[in-house]
Amino acid sequence: MPASTSKYLTGDTAAINEFIDRFDVFLFDCDGVLWSGDHLFEGIVETLDFLRSKGKKVVFVTNNSTKSRQDYQKKLASLGIPSEVEEIFASAYSSAIYISRILKLPAGKNKVFVLGESGIESELATEGIPFLGGTDPNLRRDMTQEDFNGLADGSALDPEVGCVLAGLDFHVNYLKLSTAYQYLARGAKFLATNTDSTFPTAHSFFPGAGSISVPLINMTDQQPTALGKPSQAMMDSIEGKFQLDRARTCMVGDRLNTDIQFGIEGKEEWEAEDAKFVPAYYADKLSDLRAAQK
């Protein structure tokens, strides 16, 4: 029993036509909407082509911070989905855009300390943002007494770091967390690519980007600015890049507490009486939209 404010599309050609006419831009959540694990849902490629043929802009939005847009394009291709790099908006890219175009760190304090993988580094490099940490092999080791001393007195720190960016880091360790903490304690801005507590893979759950940044939240009592769904900072980045009209933009997702909250800001349990985030339209599957094509 969905709330009466949500319109059910499956099988209703008139409603589908109205839905498609109402929007110019379709932002797609990927895992769970276009595919699950390695399984591409039926009719997805055709539905995306159909939308493009109607002049709609299609954007693939993902919180996966370990991949650059180029990496993600390869992943889409491996699943059988053709795409342009410019159609991809991943949280690593969103973070780089936010730092370069919105945060605008001052000269002398414009380096970013990265907790994360190469996808973040690639996107920062593309935006011309200097960074350290990340995949630096020198940080993939045990803490020494010299590290404790050098981090405590600041001699092991780069005085030009003005921001810590935490994403999913498969190589997180005590040295990296300690270094990130020391930068934050000295006033660095705190950003997170996204705050998902888990990372779904291999049909199970593993620590997500939000479980890499949470020790720093715990230590500093500061919340990071999150650049993934459902943060409005990511929507600001997307809006800035594509110059889109929010009223004519549709977020297509499967999770109420990330995708739909991201798409609207207003009113969790969609079907419950006190639902906080209610989709405007819903369907059984994405390919139901092709009923309009005749």
Next chain:
Amino acid sequence: MPASTSKYLTGDTAAINEFIDRFDVFLFDCDGVLWSGDHLFEGIVETLDFLRSKGKKVVFVTNNSTKSRQDYQKKLASLGIPSEVEEIFASAYSSAIYISRILKLPAGKNKVFVLGESGIESELATEGIPFLGGTDPNLRRDMTQEDFNGLADGSALDPEVGCVLAGLDFHVNYLKLSTAYQYLARGAKFLATNTDSTFPTAHSFFPGAGSISVPLINMTDQQPTALGKPSQAMMDSIEGKFQLDRARTCMVGDRLNTDIQFGIEGKEEWEAEDAKFVPAYYADKLSDLRAAQK
């Protein structure tokens, strides 16, 4: 302006005598009370000797989970404080006591997966508790695809693990966090030696035991049972071991939100009107107690 319910002892011999007569057991917080960093406060050894000469039981209580009691005795000795192992109550020991005497894991589900250092392993071994993880060199490495698969389908897990114990682990990594999570997701009990967010050392702060367990809290939405100050589980362990009378036991500490909360349970900001934790007695320094000795 301390609250009127707190008695100031410094220089008041009658009050000191009353204070000392009222208690049989003195539980001492260590760092901040007996010493700071490497600096032993003036008159500490003499004050401890004075209390012992009056027949008082002295117990050194610490949240440091990386050290066994034997390790901690060596640390006290290095600072110039003579002690017996039996006078030491550290959170690793507290955790081992709690598991063996209170938690009583059933046969076939009685192994403990450890996130932590050798101090925890020593205390678990002393109590005859089987464990894995901890300082195992095989877990100090990068995650592989086989690890993702084996953790997801459970083939890399020991079915006899019934408990995850998280303490301060200088070698924390993605593999260990993922393994701990998978045990918790399969119903293992969740314990933490202590939940201090930071670990003070080298005149600065580093990630504490609470910042090792917090990703697991974030992922599971479960809170661990904490065995360090200010948890009452630690007080239960101390009470069980020493058969002490709580009414005649005094907690001597410097932090209101851990030590004093631990000592009493009742009424943060001691000097504020809405103080939650108020010490019964306070003094400028511990050695002020020796004014009673005449």
